[in-house]
Amino acid sequence: MESGSSINGVDKHPWAVSEASWTYRQFGIGGYAGQGDMIRAPIRGRKGHGILAAYSINEIDDDSRVVMLTKLLDAREQGAHVLVIEPIAKRALAWWAEWQDRFMAGGGRADEWRFRIDLPERQRLLGRSAGLDPRELTARSLWM
């Protein structure tokens, strides 16, 4: 992250909040994570701001997703960049196609990612026992 940048994270769960704050510190990123509901969190779009919704949009209900989509599209209109990341699930995400259309209509893009990786033994075993392929990291993303 370029110097002078900072992050402002939000999650409902205190454990996730403290993990996020720990991670920011490990990467030397300024800012903090706080406990809260992303649906109510103020999302201010502004040129030079980036908004990341990581593995979170699939966690909320359909009505909340409508609210979040509107907020993210508004933020883009105000000049922010928006990135949504979700896992590549075997079962299709019912909401993804509509979100993809809206992001593309706003000049954005949709991608799927696969990175080969050599995980440490413990993570490799954990991944395998969770039914994942521990030889690669995968994700899908929407960007605008």
Ligand SMILES: C[S@@+](CC[C@H](N)C(=O)[O-])C[C@H]1O[C@@H](n2cnc3c(N)ncnc32)[C@H](O)[C@@H]1O
């Ligand atoms: C799969 S975890 C992802 C955590 C983190 N964003 C990451 O990328 O590592 C999903 C997270 O969404 C959070 N969550 C679910 N609904 C939420 C909401 N309405 N507001 C804030 N966080 C929420 C859960 O507490 C959980 O930590």
